Amino acid sequence: MKGRQILNIFPNHIREKFIRVAEKVDELREIRLIAEQPVRFCCKEGEFFLSVRGMPEKALSANTWRITSGELEQIINHICSYSRYAYEEDIRQGFITVPGGHRIGLAGQVILGEDGGVKNMKYIRCLNIRISHEIMGAANPLMPFVHNRGEVCNTLLVAPPGCGKTTMLRDLIRQISDGSCYAKGRQVGVVDERSEIAGAYQGIPGNRLGIRTDVLDACPKVQGMMLLLRSMAPEVVAVDEIGSKEDLQAIRTILQSGCKVIATMHGSGMEDVKGREAGDAMFDRFAFLGKKEGKCVLLKVTDREGEELYA
Amino acid sequence: MLKLLGALFLAGGAAGYSFCICRDLKLRLVMLKELKYMYQLIQNEIRYTALPMPLIFENIWEKVKPPFGGMLRNIGRKTGPAQGEMLSEIWMREAGVVLEEVPLTKKQKESVVRFTESMGMMDKEGQAKAVQRRIEELDGWIFSQEKEGRQQQRVIMSMGIGAGLLLTILLL
Numbered sequence: 001m002k003g004r005q006i007l008n009i010f011p012n013h014i015r016e017k018f019i020r021v022a023e024k025v026d027e028l029r030e031i032r033l034i035a036e037q038p039v040r041f042c043c044k045e046g047e048f049f050l051s052v053r054g055m056p057e058k059a060l061s062a063n064t065w066r067i068t069s070g071e072l073e074q075i076i077n078h079i080c081s082y083s084r085y086a087y088e089e090d091i092r093q094g095f096i097t098v099p100g101g102h103r104i105g106l107a108g109q110v111i112l113g114e115d116g117g118v119k120n121m122k123y124i125r126c127l128n129i130r131i132s133h134e135i136m137g138a139a140n141p142l143m144p145f146v147h148n149r150g151e152v153c154n155t156l157l158v159a160p161p162g163c164g165k166t167t168m169l170r171d172l173i174r175q176i177s178d179g180s181c182y183a184k185g186r187q188v189g190v191v192d193e194r195s196e197i198a199g200a201y202q203g204i205p206g207n208r209l210g211i212r213t214d215v216l217d218a219c220p221k222v223q224g225m226m227l228l229l230r231s232m233a234p235e236v237v238a239v240d241e242i243g244s245k246e247d248l249q250a251i252r253t254i255l256q257s258g259c260k261v262i263a264t265m266h267g268s269g270m271e272d273v274k275g276r277e278a279g280d281a282m283f284d285r286f287a288f289l290g291k292k293e294g295k296c297v298l299l300k301v302t303d304r305e306g307e308e309l310y311a
Numbered sequence: 312m313l314k315l316l317g318a319l320f321l322a323g324g325a326a327g328y329s330f331c332i333c334r335d336l337k338l339r340l341v342m343l344k345e346l347k348y349m350y351q352l353i354q355n356e357i358r359y360t361a362l363p364m365p366l367i368f369e370n371i372w373e374k375v376k377p378p379f380g381g382m383l384r385n386i387g388r389k390t391g392p393a394q395g396e397m398l399s400e401i402w403m404r405e406a407g408v409v410l411e412e413v414p415l416t417k418k419q420k421e422s423v424v425r426f427t428e429s430m431g432m433m434d435k436e437g438q439a440k441a442v443q444r445r446i447e448e449l450d451g452w453i454f455s456q457e458k459e460g461r462q463q464q465r466v467i468m469s470m471g472i473g474a475g476l477l478l479t480i481l482l483l
Contacts, residue, residue: 008393
């Protein structure tokens with residue numbers, strides 16, 4: 001299923017070359033495509049190159065496939081269903097989400113608007129296809145610490161990029177929504193700004209987020225949290241990658257209304273959290289994720305006072 | 312008696328042939344108007360829903376009369392994300408099949424077949440303008456067809472009947 005989703009990113013004549021890559025989908029992390037450069041993909045075993053015949057190679061060789069600008073254009077057009085106007089907003093933000101929640105990062109020449117903001121992007125010559133992994137039970141080690149006497153604690157997941165924050169958040173949402181041995185199921189509202197958590201494509205979530213989860217897809221976090229609060233009466237609000245003052249202000253409003261918040265943030269330690277507008281005062285639990293022997297693991301859980309609950 | 316019957320068939324055949332040409336001219340006008348309507352629907356969907364092309368086709372195909380409605384439905388179904396074929400290839404193939412049965416001129420058919428060449432690369436407004444250019448092109452054809460069509464039909468019918476009579480006289 002997921003292998004098929006990866007193959008569907010490419011038009012027919014390019015698709016054939018990715019068949020072997022798609023077979024490794026469970027280990028696959030990302031596929032990197034840069035115009036006139038070797039096609040690379042990263043999985044648990046490390047980095048591989050792709051030959052012109054679609055065979056994975058550990059090192060560069062004369063057979064390594066160097067993707068052309070034309071082929072990249074064809075891939076982008078295919079991803080956009082030959083309708084770039086329909087993906088203007090996504091391109092402006094620098095990524096497109098495809099069925100399954102896989103996120104395709106784009107880099108090219110940015111066109112600035114009159115206000116100085118990014119208006120569009122042309123000559124897109126770099127693609128980073130990040131594979132979304134739904135791992136059932138990924139949040140199991142964290143579950144006991146997220147609950148306190150049957151209540152959900154305000155929790156912040158902190159990790160550098162690529163350490164499984166979103167994967168853990170997704171499973172946490174599912175378990176909180178469905179209910180677990182720690183607490184009964186809660187009404188969860190998810191603001192999925194980048195369509196990564198639910199992996200929604202045309203409004204239909206591709207990932208399991210639980211039976212009591214409302215998803216606000218492709219909505220900016222701040223507006224999304226307020227909108228959910230007003231319209232969907234959530235008990236728990238979940239958001240990915242907070243960081244700005246506005247995000248923290250919106251979370252403060254959510255907390256004042258009596259809802260609980262589960263969020264993720266880029267960082268590697270408590271000092272990164274403390275550096276952000278009293279973010280440390282709003283959460284009850286801080287879960288730090290990282291990599292050990294190439295695997296994404298829960299490194300540490302602390303409470304508001306900094307006491308280690310898990311290490 | 313046989314001669315008379317043959318003469319009648321000859322005159323009738325010539326008149327019938329010219330009638331068929333006139334009917335095709337009328338049908339051409341209908342088809343051009345239907346194409347214009349189809350392009351207008353596509354343009355509206357681009358402007359107001361900004362949906363991708365395959366979804367637009369699936370949304371509007373029922374509003375467009377055959378054979379173009381069916382063509383849109385087929386293209387919409389064949390251009391989903393699961394299919395790897397390019398939109399321009401599918402459009403060319405499906406339009407080519409449909410246009411075989413439609414009495415449009417070579418130039419008009421070529422314009423329909425090449426419709427998707429200008430699609431997919433632009434922003435919303437640019438894309439809507441590209442469709443507008445197609446609509447204006449069709450407007451020109453519809454205008455000249457309406458203006459000259461009746462005159463043409465009258466000439467064709469008269470020439471057909473005249474040619475039939477002339478052949479009858481010559482053969483008699």
